[in-house]
Amino acid sequence: MEEGNKIGEDNNIGLWRIILFSDLPFSDQRLNGKIPKLISHRLFPMARYSIWVDSKSQFRRDPLGVLEALLWRSNSSLALSEHGARSSLYDEAKAIVKKHKATPEEVKVQLDQYRQDGIPDEKRFNGKKALAEASVNS
Template identity: 40%
Template structure:
């Protein structure tokens, strides 16, 4: 489990303390320092999308948003979402928004990022073939709160420069 100081402090306050080997439950705690961005939303994208680069010797990875808790055996999750379906990648559906356009509007409403930057990114998606009005069944919006993937195949083509 890779944590920054803030997240570790929250876990400690909740009574989750590493044992003498540095584990909390099944998870070895590793403190990450020298984070690449001041904005934690951007820093969180690095392990979320590039876990295959951070852990090249790992066969699988699971990424969970900080609001999620893993309550099952990780291998059962890998089996269900990847092995049984013969998939390389699984990601959770968004609980409320069902299209990229709805996500764009919500990000603007919440002032998550500069509106011009949001428009520029969405215009890029449109120029790449994503329609503004979408058929939900074909272009669903994914929350990204849970992501599971096999470290092989097309995913290995992504690199750090793809996030800038």
């Protein structure tokens, strides 16, 4: 490993602080991976911003540049990127069942909640999925 890629005694790699979690709630690591993605604001309450980077993605520029381009210029609190295959959360639900990532019953519970929350079946998110979320503390 290159010198700049080693975790130091202070748990940092360069300016990045590495945080390791133990005693995760699920035996399925895919589900454990959802925890920092969905509740980073609770895991890191003192953080002004949090950025979720999918395991299939990588930064090709400074993360501050990402925040500047996607959040600060437009005074936004949430930045999204395009999903490569689907633009409807209901289409995504069908794909989840087809790929056996969840049972039809589990997906139905979630879809029922979306409908109860007022998200219509035809609702589209312009081909977007969450990539970077900013949790701004006042």
